[in-house]
Amino acid sequence: MVQVRTRDVAAVYREVHERLWRSLLAFTGDPEVASDAESEAFTQAMRRGDEIDDLAAWVWRSSFRIAAGMLSSRSRERVAQHRLAADTVIESSVAEFLALLGELSEQQRACVALRYVGGFMPAEIAGLLGTSSGTVRVQLHRAHAALRQTLADEPR
Amino acid sequence: MDDDFDPQLADRFGVLERVSVPMTWSPADSGTPAPLPARRGRSALLAAAAVVAIGLVGVAVFTSDRGASVAGPSSSASSTVAPASPSSTVITEPAAPPPEIDWQMVRPEGSIASSNVEAVVAGPNGFVATGMGLTDGKNWGGVWHSTDGVTWTEMIGPDFGSRWVDRPVATTTAYYIISWPVNRSGASRSPMMFRSIDGEHWEPVGPADGLQLIGSAGDRLVAVVTGAPQETDGDTSGPSTTAPMQAAELRVSVDGITWTAAAFPDGIPEFASFGWIVEAGGRSYLYGFANANDLAVWESENGLEWRRLAVLPMEGILATLGDTPAIVGNPGLEECMSGLDAPMVSGVPTNGGATDAYIEAQWQCGELATIWRWDGNDWVIVTKAGPGPSPVLGSVLPFAGQLIAPVITPDRWLGAATSVDGAVWAAAGSRAALPGEGGSPQMAIAAASADVAVFITPGGIGQFTNLLVGTVVAEPTPQPMTGLLAIGESVMIGATTELRAAGFVVDAKEGRGPEGARLAIQRHLDDGTLPDTVVIQVGTNAPLRQEEIDAILDLLVGRTVVMLTVHAPDIAYIDANNELIRALHERYPNVTVADWDAAVDGGSITLTSDGIHLGQFGAAPYVQLIVDALATN
Numbered sequence: 001m002v003q004v005r006t007r008d009v010a011a012v013y014r015e016v017h018e019r020l021w022r023s024l025l026a027f028t029g030d031p032e033v034a035s036d037a038e039s040e041a042f043t044q045a046m047r048r049g050d051e052i053d054d055l056a057a058w059v060w061r062s063s064f065r066i067a068a069g070m071l072s073s074r075s076r077e078r079v080a081q082h083r084l085a086a087d088t089v090i091e092s093s094v095a096e097f098l099a100l101l102g103e104l105s106e107q108q109r110a111c112v113a114l115r116y117v118g119g120f121m122p123a124e125i126a127g128l129l130g131t132s133s134g135t136v137r138v139q140l141h142r143a144h145a146a147l148r149q150t151l152a153d154e155p156r
Numbered sequence: 157m158d159d160d161f162d163p164q165l166a167d168r169f170g171v172l173e174r175v176s177v178p179m180t181w182s183p184a185d186s187g188t189p190a191p192l193p194a195r196r197g198r199s200a201l202l203a204a205a206a207v208v209a210i211g212l213v214g215v216a217v218f219t220s221d222r223g224a225s226v227a228g229p230s231s232s233a234s235s236t237v238a239p240a241s242p243s244s245t246v247i248t249e250p251a252a253p254p255p256e257i258d259w260q261m262v263r264p265e266g267s268i269a270s271s272n273v274e275a276v277v278a279g280p281n282g283f284v285a286t287g288m289g290l291t292d293g294k295n296w297g298g299v300w301h302s303t304d305g306v307t308w309t310e311m312i313g314p315d316f317g318s319r320w321v322d323r324p325v326a327t328t329t330a331y332y333i334i335s336w337p338v339n340r341s342g343a344s345r346s347p348m349m350f351r352s353i354d355g356e357h358w359e360p361v362g363p364a365d366g367l368q369l370i371g372s373a374g375d376r377l378v379a380v381v382t383g384a385p386q387e388t389d390g391d392t393s394g395p396s397t398t399a400p401m402q403a404a405e406l407r408v409s410v411d412g413i414t415w416t417a418a419a420f421p422d423g424i425p426e427f428a429s430f431g432w433i434v435e436a437g438g439r440s441y442l443y444g445f446a447n448a449n450d451l452a453v454w455e456s457e458n459g460l461e462w463r464r465l466a467v468l469p470m471e472g473i474l475a476t477l478g479d480t481p482a483i484v485g486n487p488g489l490e491e492c493m494s495g496l497d498a499p500m501v502s503g504v505p506t507n508g509g510a511t512d513a514y515i516e517a518q519w520q521c522g523e524l525a526t527i528w529r530w531d532g533n534d535w536v537i538v539t540k541a542g543p544g545p546s547p548v549l550g551s552v553l554p555f556a557g558q559l560i561a562p563v564i565t566p567d568r569w570l571g572a573a574t575s576v577d578g579a580v581w582a583a584a585g586s587r588a589a590l591p592g593e594g595g596s597p598q599m600a601i602a603a604a605s606a607d608v609a610v611f612i613t614p615g616g617i618g619q620f621t622n623l624l625v626g627t628v629v630a631e632p633t634p635q636p637m638t639g640l641l642a643i644g645e646s647v648m649i650g651a652t653t654e655l656r657a658a659g660f661v662v663d664a665k666e667g668r669g670p671e672g673a674r675l676a677i678q679r680h681l682d683d684g685t686l687p688d689t690v691v692i693q694v695g696t697n698a699p700l701r702q703e704e705i706d707a708i709l710d711l712l713v714g715r716t717v718v719m720l721t722v723h724a725p726d727i728a729y730i731d732a733n734n735e736l737i738r739a740l741h742e743r744y745p746n747v748t749v750a751d752w753d754a755a756v757d758g759g760s761i762t763l764t765s766d767g768i769h770l771g772q773f774g775a776a777p778y779v780q781l782i783v784d785a786l787a788t789n
Contacts, residue, residue: 010183018177026172035180042181048713062710065703069671090175097171115161116169122160130702137160144162151168 009045012055019118020063026113028067029098031090037067060118061128064110071106100150108143111136183577254557256629257609259572261590264623268300268308272614273621278605279326281354286321286333287614296338297321301355305608305625314350314358327372331355332412334364349412362413371433373440373459377412380430381405406430406442408459419461420454436554437479441530443468453481453530469528469535475552477559477578482529482538484552484561527552527578538578552578555604556628562600562611570600570613570622590624600624639687641680642782643673645696647722650770654779660691670694670704677711686715691782693720693752695733696768702736709744717746718785721753725767750785752778 017038024034041063045055052058090098101109107129114125122140126133263269267289274287282303289298289310297319299311310317314335322334336347349364367379406418430444439455442462446452451471454462472485527538552561558576563583565571571585584590600611600622607628615621640660642648648655648664655662663676673694680686690712694700709717721734730753740747755761755777764771770778 013181017180021177021180022172022175025175026169031175031178035178039180044710046183062707065707068703069674069707094171094175097168112165116166117172130706140160144165147165148162151164 008055009042012045012059013042016056016059020060023113023117024063024067026098026101026117027064027110028071029102033067033070037063037070040066057128060114061130064114064128068106068110100147103150104143104146105139107131108139108146111139112143112147115140254576257556257558257560257572257574257626258629259584259590259624259626261570262306262623262625264306264308264621266300266308267298267310268615268623269621270615271298271621273298273300273601273612274614275323276601276603276610276612277324277326277331278603279324279331279355280329281356282605283603283608283610284324284326284331284333284352284355285612286324289317290615297335299324299333299358302610303355305605305610305623305627309356311356311358314360316358322369325369325372325377327377327410328375329353329410330412332369332377333358334367334369351412361411364412367407367415370430371440371442372435373408373433373456374435375410376459377409378418378433378440378442378459379407379409379415381407406462416460418456418459420464421461422464432474434474434476434481436476436481441465441474441481443474455481465530466534469537470526472526472528473551475561476554477527477529477538477552478554480529480531482527482552482578483535484527529578551602553602553604553609555609555626556607560602560604560609560626562602562613562624564600570611570624572609572611572624572626585624640689640691640786641685641687642691642693643676644668644691644693644720647696647769647778648693651775651778654775655782658779658783661685661687667697668694669698670700670708674704674708674711677708681711686711689716689718689786691718691720691750691786693722695722695730695737696724696727699729700733700736705736705740709740709747712746715746716748716786717744718748718750718782720750720782723753723756723763723768748785748788750781752781755781 021034021038024037025031028034028037041059044062045052045059048058101112104112110129111122111125114120114128115122118125120128122136123133125136129136268285271290272288273285276283276285282301283305285300285302285308287298289296297316299316299321300308301311302308316333316335319335319337324331324333326332331352333350334347335350347364347367348360349362349367350358351361352358364379366382368382369377369379371378406420407415408418409415430442433440433442435441439457440459442454442456444452444454446464451468453465453468453474455465456462468483470483470485472483475482475484528535529538530536552559554560558574559578561573561575561581563571563573563585565583565585565587567587569585569587569590571583571590573581573583575581600613602609602611604610604626609626611622611624611626613622640658642655642660642662642664644662644664645668646664646666648662649666652662652664663680665672665676668676673692677686677690692708694708719737719740721737722730724730734753738749738751741749756763761777762771762773763769764774
């Protein structure tokens, strides 16, 4: 039975890994935090055995929660400016875009990351973030407004 | 345009597709994760340097330190051998690390010590080994039995000592050996099938003319029908796709007396020949040649019907990788060794000199063993050739939840390689680490029962048998975690003495928030000090979010949890925190709420002047509240 379990988690990893990591990158702006959060989520998934019903959903939810926990312990000043770990080189256009996302509130950023990178619908995002779909829609609306303004202000 | 979705924004997100996604996890990583604070510390130090990184051109592949490392051969007790490329396929493995194996080089006593042991099997009552007995001057058959792999008794009873013996086969119910009288003309006459239930008492069960045993399928014995009685050439070092083949008719028996012809629904090619059988995942796998050149493997549930699997990708040893069959080989080795002008020995080396040069060349060539496993539909590669030594010379067996293989170490000693997934191998053994009495080790034979593994290299005249015995290191019986743990903030600190008196381990810290509580619980989980009952108080120092509390309680599924509400006059977020905490029992049936806030509001508890901390009068009712909450469970 243990081998079946491992196959399940490994299969979910293969299926969601790239999309999940990129979503976490959009949310956190930090590839190392994205990696840490994802790694810890899957490690915990392995530990849970049969306690988890929907592995994929659990991993999405947990990795975002873990990532949020990592972010919240930082100083407030840093939230607006996404850091880049020195051992990952990200090209400037990507870095600038991540910095734009940093202007959003944490929940707005989680919603846009799950919407546009994760590809989830608002009702699904609500389930992953533990909030209501109404809240998610509001946050997306506000994020769009904020980003449209910022993008409009961008020098061409 | 929907408020939910902005296509122009979606377009901008496309830029993330340019970021190379690093490897962040593999099943092998499921041990203790790196401590989070340490990682963050490292990131903080790098943050200053990171600003410089912005604007660099090009995307570099993230190099993760989670990749496998490559180590060369060493003469120390153990070394790790790993594939260089991180893209090798990792197969399934247990989530927990497998039991440790203790390897001991044993100088066996008795006639086996200086005999030419050729084959060994594990069966219903330990091990049976066969070979040529060299201690009685006759130099004929030898059959030995051992239950523990250490003490081997020679079977004299059925007069094996005056006969030749073929390699043994064990089914789930008995051991079988075909043996025939010594005949100086060289031909075998009157071969007899011998059977033993316990490996110690043997009896002839009937003639075995024209039969050669090649393996078992559950409780059935499998034999090939040979054209004429033949002697083996002694090359019984293990199942090998290059071993001598027999004619293509298979017979199956449960008692060694009555035989049924096996069926091949796919048909058998005209010039097929069969070699040996391994069992994996409850099925049997038979390999042979479909014609003079094509290696093939057939699969059977019960030994009666055999279906051919897809064409093999390479020659090698048929082995088991957990519950699937696998081919283990070194396809680049031959070319490398011919480049070194080394002797090419595919079977048992015939003299010490050839053995030394052969082993030396193997290590110099540095090719990894290549393994292909059968995934139910096709052969899938587990490892690819790459830098690193090639220690595997013998068959691969499942044992103690992992894979083992006999290896020859760089200092010409019999050692053992182990792997959890078949891709990454650790080799253990050296003359210093496993001293024995053996001479120059040759090709090893291997067998494993449920709790003992044996690797044997043959002895001979003036040369001792090398016997490496692997046993599982017994784990200490896990103690049930019946203790009590209290996780809290500065309020709880005021009740430390009283909580300890009530049997709690107290882990309380000033200023702690929900993230700190989660980290503390994670640390206890990692250290194995998280008991079945955990009492938690957080929410005095910061607003609580549902996700943060969920993250804490996710770590405590299945445990008894008591969450305390918090009391702090004139702090804005306290009411919202308590509302969240009081609602927890609905979401988490394992959580009981101990309402400290309500208890204080009752008016009979005196706190310190800030109205928050316990002081000298607050500790006793605080602990009482907790104890009462636990008593209701």
